[in-house]
Amino acid sequence: MDALAGLLDGPRARGAFLLRMVMEPPWSVRIEDRAPICLMSMTRGEAWIVPESGPPVLARPGDIVVARGPDPYTVAHARDAEPFARIGPGGVCTTLRGEPLAESMDLGVRTWGNAADGSATMLVGTYLMEGEISGRLLDALPPLLVLTAEEWNCSVMPLLDEEISRDEPGQSVVLDRLLDLLLIAVLRAWFNRPGADAPAWYRAMGDPVVGPALRLLQNEPAHPWTVAALAAKCGVSRAGLARRFGELVGEPPMAYLTGWRLALAADLLRESDATVEAIARQVGYGGAFALSAAFKRVRGVSPQEHRTNCRNGKGIPGAEEAGGRVEP
Known part of the structure; x- marks a missing residue:
């Protein structure tokens, strides 16, 4: 991916x-x-x-x-x-x-x-x-x-x-x-425009060291990654990957992975009926408690609160409006 x-x-x-x-x-x-x-x-x-x-x-x-x-x-x-x-x-x-x-x-x-x-x-x-x-x-x-x-x-x-x-x-x-x-x-x-100011992580996808690391993290978020394991998979040293990743992406590999896992979890909570426990394991956390702690620390609400808010229409434009719509 x-x-x-x-x-x-x-x-x-x-x-x-x-x-x-x-x-x-x-x-x-x-x-x-x-x-x-x-x-x-x-x-x-x-x-x-x-x-x-x-x-x-x-x-x-x-x-x-x-x-x-x-x-x-x-x-x-x-x-x-x-x-x-x-x-x-x-x-x-x-x-x-x-x-x-x-x-x-x-x-x-x-x-x-x-x-x-x-x-x-x-x-x-x-x-x-x-x-x-x-x-x-x-x-x-x-x-x-x-x-x-x-x-x-x-x-x-x-x-x-x-x-x-x-x-x-x-x-x-x-x-x-x-x-x-x-x-x-x-x-x-x-x-891809000449001189385009693309985001750092987008440009990093073309880097021979960081690109493969990013794809591994995105494709296999549930894997128990460490910087050392990721570096070994990419065929580079741990220090070399950590330094290059930080330079190009703007954050350490594990911080990027945390953000990716929580984004995946947020979507799964909104789009599926899977339990928090099942979602936690799907995105790389040991269980519901670990996911809940990380989710609340970063997003300010628990996974269940996030799911309830989405299903009640909070944050979804027009979810509770009726009448006068330009029907697509």
């Missing part, structure tokens, strides 16, 4: 918010959904993406923009256009006064806007739920990531454009997987 595979190996998109937005000027939509990440790609016309802070971005056909939550932003025909609509948690669409807009702007299956033949068309894909494993990577992204049509070319985009408005059995699963593929393609292109 490499760095990008680790991003989506746990909580892949499930019931992601996907739609085609079709607009005719004047228009402006305020996005306050607090989603962890949203991908926007123009297929026709232009649109401004205006963040809460930082410079606005003009998206043209073929460009893709990734907005990293939870900060709000505005998507509009002009950079200074006043919003007429608000997208809240869970994809709930209203006027700025709170009046529902979903039905009045419904243009068909996963299609929404103010004009069926509008001059601007944007594909939107939003992950609604935080992913613990993705935290390291998402933290390395700017608030707005932009790849122009000249900087990248992805075969997934035409397929997503074709599939997004279909209404067939299993279509939501197809779209979830396409969104995952698109996100991986975007991140790979972003970090």
